Amino acid sequence: xxxxxxxxxxxxxxxxxxxxxxxxxxxxxxxxxxxxxxxxxxxxxxxxxxxxxxxxx
Numbered sequence: 001x002x003x004x005x006x007x008x009x010x011x012x013x014x015x016x017x018x019x020x021x022x023x024x025x026x027x028x029x030x031x032x033x034x035x036x037x038x039x040x041x042x043x044x045x046x047x048x049x050x051x052x053x054x055x056x057x
């Protein structure tokens with residue numbers, strides 16, 4: 001029973017990660033240094049491409 005609950009919680013958690021880059025994009029804009037903002041956005045786009053590759057399988 002506890003494994004089922006854990007699996008459901010994990011599934012909902014991973015489903016919520018899909019929206020993380022969009023929310024995190026706003027936090028990148030809050031960074032003061034332009035280079036930090038650029039690096040943050042590049043990291044997010046890389047992570048988003050990885051998630052898309054994984055979800056396509």
